[in-house]
Amino acid sequence: MKEYQFKEGFLWGGACSAVQCEGRSPEDGKQDNIWDQWYREDPGAFYQGVGPEVTSDFYHNYEQLIKMMRECGITSFRTSLQWARIISDRDGTVNRKGIGFYHRVIDALLDNGIEPILCLNHFDMPMYWMEKGGFECRETVDAFAAFARVCYGEFSGKVRRWVTFNEPVITPEQGYLYLHHYPLVQDGRRAAQVAYYIQLASSMAVEAYRQMGCSGQIGIVLNLTPTYCRNPEDERDRKAAYAADLFFNRSFLDPSVKGEYPADLVRILEENQAVPVHMEQELETIRRNTVDYLGVNYYHPRRVVHRSRPLESGTFMPDRYFEYYTPENCRMNKSRGWEIYEKGLYDIGVNIRDHYGNIPWMVTENGMGVQDEEQFLNEEGMVEDGYRVEFIKDHLRWLHKAIEEGCNCFGYHMWCPFDSWSWSNAYKNRYGFIRIDINDHARPSFKRSAAWFRRVSDGNRFTD
């Protein structure tokens, strides 16, 4: 039996986001965001027509869920502050009721011995800014920095760890290239502009944090998806992986940690006439305001090969430089359609250690979404999710090895401690230690994995 010991103070916890757990709950004056709008326009785009109306009902049920999270061993919890709940309009009017809700949540977390980690943006653009172009519009960037200032002013006395954006690449990628997020646009040049303005918004939020003299730490959460090519001996495949890495990892990793964009990414954008509108002064803001730490969301690797024939596309798409492939016999999470490759976490750690100054980082999301978990209910009505324990252990072994080899990882968060709403996948896949019956929100229940995670968290260790 092997024991894996983690250092004292290692963060064990979980993450969710405002839109995915709170429910729309507009009674306090929350304004619509892109998810409310998209659902109104096209409910059929969401699995079984389930929209963001109720989600995990955290808005009403946060006290119970927070208590239950602590029982699962969650000692730190990241959620996001919903821009449209805190700021009511383009004039920046602050909604005191929205602020009051987040104060109550933070207090409840602290009362239960859970460290709150707050994220300023998790895919939730308010409609009043989307109407102006969202992050294609420079004014939205200033408005985001102003929103960040309001949040620091309110909460930084109680909250020591902050995040500017969760997975910033997702908005340009899924909203402006691959048609999975609102506004469902496919245009490489617009995607590049959105990506640049999101990076600028993140850097300006870091700048504001420092200007206001906040004493905690501010980071960014990236879905660093390690890219592997089919044949490392084939130079064309290596180049394909290099390009995919530039687009999907380094486009935010380099400016956030090193303060500058990779020259090869800029060159590709130039070749495709896709360089965003920018100003020298903005690049200086990005240069000066790098993050204190990184959050890493890891679910699956990216597997690429060189293109066998040119991409037919009217617009510039990153896929011009690579194709995806699925290796034979790879392990899959069939519910989600994602490959399971635990070593990816180790490779991420080594990359950060060797190429990004070994900046402190934590795993901000990892987890296994499983469909139809009802089939695993035992006689007592508990989900027997041994597969989730195995999934976590498999990842923690590699994380432990990375740390033993000098990687600067200080925590591990599960997505998500309780079942939550997964965007257009709605409640299809369940991730939690805590089961939520969407027909009976008032009675969340523990799954088998909850007690196991509690033991890991209490002892900072697990055994094989």
Ligand code: BGP
């Ligand atoms: C991450 C997001 C989360 C969450 C998670 C699980 O990329 O930050 O918001 O949703 O993925 O993925 P999904 O919900 O698509 O199953």
